Amino acid sequence: MGDSMSNPDAADYKVGQDNITPFGLDIHNPVFLISGLSIVAFVLVTLAFQQEATGFFNWLRPFLTSTFDWFFLLAGNIFVVFCLMLIVTPLGSVRLGGVDAKPDYSYLGWFAMLFAAGMGIGLMFFGVSEPMSHYDSAMGGISLEGGLRSDWAPLGGAAGDVEAARNLGMAATIFHWALHPWAIYAVVALALAFFAYNHNLPLTLRSAFYPIFGKAVWGWTGHIIDTLAVFATLFGLATSLGFGTEQALAGLNFLFDTPTGNGARVVLIAAITAAALISVLRGLDGGVKVLSEINIGLAALLMAFIIIVGPTTAIFDSVVSGGLAYAKEIVPLSNPFGREDANFSQGWTAFYWAWWISWSPFVGMFIARVSRGRTVREFVTCVIFVPTLVSIVWMGAFGGTAIEQVIADPAAAVQGAALELKLFEMLKNLPLASITSFLGIVLVIVFFVTSSDSGSLVIDTITAGGKTDAPVSQRVFWCTFEGLVAATLLLVGGAGALTALQAMAVSTGFPFTVVLLVMCVSLFIGLVKERKAMTAAAAVRQT
Template sequence: MQGIPAPEGDADLISTDYNIGQDNIEGTVGPFGFDIHNPVFLISGLSVVAFVFYTLALPEQSGDLFSWLFSQVTQGFDWFFLGAANIFVIFCLVLIFTPLGSVRLGGVDARPDYTYAGWFAMLFAAGMGIGLMFYGVSEPMSHFSSSMGGTAAEGGVRTDWAPLGAAAGDEQAAIRLGMAATIFHWALHPWAIYAVVALALALFSYNKGLPLTIRSAFYPILGERVWGWWGHVIDTLAVFATLFGLATSLGFGATQANAGLNHLFGVPISNTTEVILISAITAVALISVLRGLDGGVKVLSEINMGLAFVLLLFVLLAGPTIAILTGFADYLWAYVVNLPALSNPVGREDTNFMQGWTSFYWAWWISWSPFVGMFIARVSRGRSVREFIICVLLIPSLVCVLWMSVFGGVAIQQVVQDGYTAAQEADLPLQLFYMLEALPLASITSFVGIILVIVFFVTSSDSGSLVIDTITAGGKIDAPVPQRVFWCTFEGAVAIVLLLSAGGLASLQSMVISTGLPFTVVLLLMCWAIFRGLQSERANT
């Protein structure tokens, strides 16, 4: 993800109907050059340090706690995550088709800071990440295997797919179902989550002149109390959600990079290797932080974009190209047909899919929403709300669908047409590399895949530290470098200690879903605040 500084708004374009309480948001420069924003930095910073030491000191106990949290949240609140995500999609669609969609971010005379081509490219960058590298092959393959009677251990459709299951032995139906389930997790719902946060930040920053931080969106609800403890709690929750969402992505990236290095060069798969990887890549991210946006994360993001496009194009051309392209439309239609059943939050029999996949994904995306939302907000000034939502929902969704259709589609075709099952039988982090092994130039493309994972790792860590730094500094986008270094370092530390705990990757999933739960409430309230803010804008025009 590429970090872009917020464009400067003209004073005459910013509404002054809200009191921004600037005296309450300005932090003070403390020891070691930290810009301390009231209690938010201290509370979140000290909590993260305490969490790291607790997990290192008691790995077994912490692992058991994380496992308990995961089961309690996924089993008790699966309906809440699914219902909330549906509300976000419906809310975005309502804004498109009502007069509120005509409100322009930045004021009636504001014009976009970027062309469509540049804006779409940056939305594409926001949609790419370690998750697409980790799950691009493994998720379509997992859902295909679970829904395909011929490959299921029971000899028929597994019970966790009962509401959607294909008839036993119906290969094509199983492919469509597996891809529809995958697209469900990467298309409208996650991007509606991001759109809500991005719209709130853009609206209240560009139109109302408030600081670029999560608490600003709650001024219509809380008034001046937003600068007090209510605002501190909201921003602190945003910090925790973002931190653990990033740590989860970094953990997935480390395990996949380790698996790829083992596959190519025989590097041992172990906690030690993964700790070394996280430490080394975090060090590179720190260099990127010190070089700044233009000399650091922007350059790395451009490299990553180019490599990702080249790898995508290669797999498309080296694989069954016609089948992939026709499958793209077929999979999209399967997604539309199965969307009501996939998004239904009540009366489900497929608890493994609903809790282990969907609930985790929605919590993960919600945790990432301050991160991606702030990025999108920074590059979207001058767009109408209608234009903003249509593009933020559709452009990145289609990119994600294309990526999954190409990588997942090739892997499934290898099983169905060629009888090549190595990718299907491999562990999740290795499935990408085994899929590439069946194509030409496997050593080169696998190495490119490892580089992509690593650079995604670096840009996520760098950009994530910028976002957390902005939140803890009260909306400032130019907070001191030492503070950004602190967050970048501890993002890596949290990923390391969670991987070292008894649960490993499961601990990462547990923490992201646990922090995603309270932040879901924040996003639901944010929808009402956006509605109030848009009504105010309409009244002033």
């Protein structure tokens, strides 16, 4: 164990030692109280002043993404480079949990939980709509949907060139779902797992900063870090749950002509939150793990169906050409300075990076909990490259099919459909449309449930000071308020509901970007010390 990590202030720290236990709860004072009361106040104030809140959200998102787009893009690049460095250096040989640790889950179960927690709802929502939006922009059109603006095509576009526009549209889409977001998740997950499993520190964000701040992480420095993590997680989750709600409602209306207004939004969020509560009560292995594996199986089935019955040749062309275009364009797409396609970088990329960063405490802690026993090299390689490959195939299947439909018929219904309806309009042109559309709705809802359940697990762990066995009633509290926050933002946002959701994700992702950059430094320090200790121990054994 490294010198800084052998400090008795860390070794003697007991998880939950400063918790209070009123009414059978197990509260980490003051993180639970500050974050819990702040969230309650946010819901009440936003509902009480809806008009003012709507104006504020409409101003906040474009202000942050246009002013700090360079910062989000630069930070995203740093996370990717840092992860690649861990793979190719000797630091990759460090094993999470120690040299004798064994993985708790098979690769299949591990990958299933990665995807279900990481970006399941997003892939369903944007799998068709985003490739189409970038293709349309690259061809010279304008896309302004759901607050995601692209009236200046990525990298200048390819006006009139169908093949070039498709490849550029696929490259721009893959860019938002591949290496960069998963590098963000990998940094947080690895830091949490390393300091928890190798140094017996609490499984909470503050522990990742011990090499820098020392015992101050058990005081207000740590309280601030954990509170920021709660806010980022909750609003990042609310954004995803909002996307899922809009798409599920649109799909139900598409199939069964059900209502789509505010009342329907509240009812659907309440029903799905209730399902998430049942999963909460079943625990990690009986709830999230089972649902994740079921959902990944259904998602793979739907993707395989589209590849087989859809324009198979065009899909494979989109996968291969799109993947190659992504590899070719990743440097100019990730350039944070002097861009001519500023509206693309601000309207899409900056929002995405802020969204992934706001999600990173949730996804990172969840991945950390299921990743004991992996080496750093194995962990980082799997977490960033396997999802990247799957995202390329997914976008090629869903987005490539939709683009091919528009190429064949520029007046195809999928072209003019609302963002949340594009998936169902694309499926409508394939066999068994009713069945596959219903399956799509089920996937969105189950991804919603697993995200809400695992999100409440993560927030509860943070607010309980790192305890993973806090009373279930606390997870019920957080699960309930995740639904309330999502419903509040959707209700207040009105026609611009998705803009309101995105505004809160960006506003919490911005300060947490700074936290993650410092976390990279702290993790590097910890891994270097661990590697030196491993080398010294190996030398002793040889003598």
